[in-house]
Amino acid sequence: MNSSFLMSQxxxxxxxxxxxxxxxxxxxxxxLIGGLMACTSERLVRxxxxxxxxxxxxxxxxxxxxxxxxxxxxMLIYVGAVSVTISFAIMLAAPEQSKxxxxxxxxxGPLGFLTAGLIFGGLAVLGCRxxxxxxxxxxxxxxxxxxxxLLQNYSMVFELVSVVLLxxxxxxxxxxxxxRNT
Amino acid sequence: xxxxxxxxLLGAGLIIxxxxxxxxxxxxxxxITIGLGAATLIAALMSFDQQxxxxxxxxxxxxxxxxxxxxxxxxxxxxxxxxxxxxSIKKEIHPEYYLFLFSGVLGLMMLVSSVELxxxxxxxxxxxxxxxxxxxxxxxxxxxxxxxEAGAKYLLFGVMATGFMLFGMSYMYGLTxxxxxxxIVKGLSTMYNQPAAVVAIMMVLxxxxxxxxxxxxxxxxxxxxxxxxxxxxxFIASVPKLAAVALLIRLISMVSAEGHTIVNLLxxxxxxxxxxxxxxxxxQKDLKRMLGxxxxxxxxxxxxxxxxxxxxxxxxxxxxxxxxxxxxxACFLVICTxxxxxxxxxxxxxxxxxxxxxxxxxxxxxxxxxxxxxPPFVGFMGKFYILVGALKQDYIYLVTLAAINTAIAxxxxxxxxxxxxxxxxxxxxxxxxxxxxxxxxxxxxxxxVAMGVEPQKFVDFxxxxxxxxM
Numbered sequence: 001m002n003s004s005f006l007m008s009q010x011x012x013x014x015x016x017x018x019x020x021x022x023x024x025x026x027x028x029x030x031x032l033i034g035g036l037m038a039c040t041s042e043r044l045v046r047x048x049x050x051x052x053x054x055x056x057x058x059x060x061x062x063x064x065x066x067x068x069x070x071x072x073x074x075m076l077i078y079v080g081a082v083s084v085t086i087s088f089a090i091m092l093a094a095p096e097q098s099k100x101x102x103x104x105x106x107x108x109g110p111l112g113f114l115t116a117g118l119i120f121g122g123l124a125v126l127g128c129r130x131x132x133x134x135x136x137x138x139x140x141x142x143x144x145x146x147x148x149x150l151l152q153n154y155s156m157v158f159e160l161v162s163v164v165l166l167x168x169x170x171x172x173x174x175x176x177x178x179x180r181n182t
Numbered sequence: 183x184x185x186x187x188x189x190x191l192l193g194a195g196l197i198i199x200x201x202x203x204x205x206x207x208x209x210x211x212x213x214i215t216i217g218l219g220a221a222t223l224i225a226a227l228m229s230f231d232q233q234x235x236x237x238x239x240x241x242x243x244x245x246x247x248x249x250x251x252x253x254x255x256x257x258x259x260x261x262x263x264x265x266x267x268x269x270s271i272k273k274e275i276h277p278e279y280y281l282f283l284f285s286g287v288l289g290l291m292m293l294v295s296s297v298e299l300x301x302x303x304x305x306x307x308x309x310x311x312x313x314x315x316x317x318x319x320x321x322x323x324x325x326x327x328x329x330x331e332a333g334a335k336y337l338l339f340g341v342m343a344t345g346f347m348l349f350g351m352s353y354m355y356g357l358t359x360x361x362x363x364x365x366i367v368k369g370l371s372t373m374y375n376q377p378a379a380v381v382a383i384m385m386v387l388x389x390x391x392x393x394x395x396x397x398x399x400x401x402x403x404x405x406x407x408x409x410x411x412x413x414x415x416x417f418i419a420s421v422p423k424l425a426a427v428a429l430l431i432r433l434i435s436m437v438s439a440e441g442h443t444i445v446n447l448l449x450x451x452x453x454x455x456x457x458x459x460x461x462x463x464x465x466q467k468d469l470k471r472m473l474g475x476x477x478x479x480x481x482x483x484x485x486x487x488x489x490x491x492x493x494x495x496x497x498x499x500x501x502x503x504x505x506x507x508x509x510x511x512a513c514f515l516v517i518c519t520x521x522x523x524x525x526x527x528x529x530x531x532x533x534x535x536x537x538x539x540x541x542x543x544x545x546x547x548x549x550x551x552x553x554x555x556x557p558p559f560v561g562f563m564g565k566f567y568i569l570v571g572a573l574k575q576d577y578i579y580l581v582t583l584a585a586i587n588t589a590i591a592x593x594x595x596x597x598x599x600x601x602x603x604x605x606x607x608x609x610x611x612x613x614x615x616x617x618x619x620x621x622x623x624x625x626x627x628x629x630x631v632a633m634g635v636e637p638q639k640f641v642d643f644x645x646x647x648x649x650x651x652m
Binding site: 123133155168 | 192236237281282292300304307308318356357358376377
């Protein structure tokens with residue numbers, strides 16, 4: 001590599017695209033670190049912390065991909081609500097710390113890595129090789145656009161989601177408390 | 183009118199919710215739910231000839247969807263009637279159990295009418311959520327808690343399959359720029375040999391393979407069938423499978439027989455399902471587990487019908503799954519009635535059933551004969567039509583393997599019949615059956631025989647149904 005190439009690379013890094021790319025890579029790194037923390041930690045609380053880090057990375061990717069609304073929601077719902085709920089569950093259930101949840105067999109770790117690697121590699125190659133058709137932009141992904149879509153084109157889905165949530169809440173109550181009268 | 187069956191179900195859910203506010207005795211609850219189930223069936227029959235689009239074209243009511251809605255409503259009513267005692271669920275939560283059952287059926291009915299990816303996904307989730315909750319609701323008085331294990335397994339595998347399906351849907355959207363099935367089918371039919379399209383289609387199919395329990399997505403079957411209450415298992419084993427086949431028919435029309443990769447993959451899934459299901463069923467002692475494994479094998483047969491990529495093949499698959507639901511319901515009717523306290527039924531528990539309850543023994547015998555594929559019942563004609571369809575497509579190896587599987591299946595089905603009729607009962611308890619149960623079993627038997635004796639009429643009707651969406 002000669003010096004002019006490096007110079008041009010460094011120059012490209014400080015252009016708008018280069019900086020955006022750098023932010024993208026940082027977000028991916030945050031996600032990966034969070035994911036590793038969540039998978040490898042032995043304490044459940046640390047796993048949750050890793051999950052939160054990973055969610056922040058995902059929110060960053062959404063922001064990078066021009067969806068500020070989805071990014072905000074990711075922060076509010078996943079980083080905020082979901083992780084707090086999981087923490088509550090851990091606190092209430094108070095699992096024994098001494099009990100290690102290790103791999104169930106000598107092969108399960110390597111096999112897991114192999115499967116994950118194959119799926120990752122396959123999807124990565126697939127993503128790079130495919131010619132993705134570029135479609136005209138439908139809208140700019142703002143809150144107004146999404147709200148309008150949800151209440152027009154996807155109104156049925158919007159209503160149906162509330163039924164799904166109702167069922168989930170009722171189910172949680174039934175399973176946890178065994179009914180209304182107990 | 184277009185939306186009548188779904189509205190009836192929603193209303194039914196509301197009524198049951200109101201019922202759950204008070205302290206009703208279980209007799210009232212049971213009468214109300216059977217009434218609501220009948221109302222749903224009537225609503226589905228009334229809106230039979232409706233056609234039209236709803237909700238900005240994301241919901242289509244056509245002959246295809248209405249036929250499936252009637253099948254689903256009928257199967258639900260049967261489960262409600264013969265499972266009305268609901269002995270293995272705590273009395274206090276009977277109304278809630280029915281609330282979940284009705285909302286699950288609502289999800290399934292909306293699923294067969296959805297023609298848009300988001301609508302498909304959310305209705306599928308609604309139906310899955312309800313069943314996820316119904317599985318661990320079984321009460322075994324805190325003995326072994328295997329219903330919790332079953333519930334957790336069902337949930338985890340389900341979430342995994344859903345994840346794959348969503349990923350596939352995102353690919354479909356990326357490739358075609360639309361979430362409407364019409365546009366997607368048109369777009370993908372020109373690129374069925376592109377790897378991304380193949381992966382997308384396979385991933386979306388995976389979500390429904392899970393519901394239908396086809397080979398690589400079958401792991402939940404034995405534990406869930408064993409761990410869930412008998413009535414819940416009867417529901418899981420029949421009703422969601424109908425909707426899964428409906429969606430598979432809608433989706434698989436994206437593939438044509440020229441997409442070799444997908445066709446070969448589906449062939450492998452089909453054959454492995456049959457062998458895995460039948461060989462595992464051979465060694466089962468628990469009747470529900472056995473029926474679960476046999477269900478995997480039957481799903482393989484349905485896939486074999488879909489694999490022909492012809493209207494006739496789809497029609498055969500429809501005929502087969504409708505027949506399968508009826509035969510399966512007949513067997514589960516016996517299980518639910520024989521298990522007085524909601525315990526699991528071992529095959530040897532059925533010994534001498536012909537003396538203890540002749541009508542149940544007859545129902546079980548005919549149900550199993552039909553599942554085994556012995557004429558003149560619907561199981562035989564279903565297999566026959568599917569094999570003929572596959573033979574016309576020159577799938578000679580598949581047909582041979584399927585025929586071998588039929589032979590394996592006969593052994594384990596008939597050994598149950600042998601226990602029922604030819605062994606001396608250890609306990610001479612007479613199994614009491616109510617009038618409603620008797621009536622249901624007779625209706626089911628009549629359907630099994632009628633569909634087997636006059637198959638051409640049913641297959642022609644199925645073909646007309648399929649043509650309405652092609």
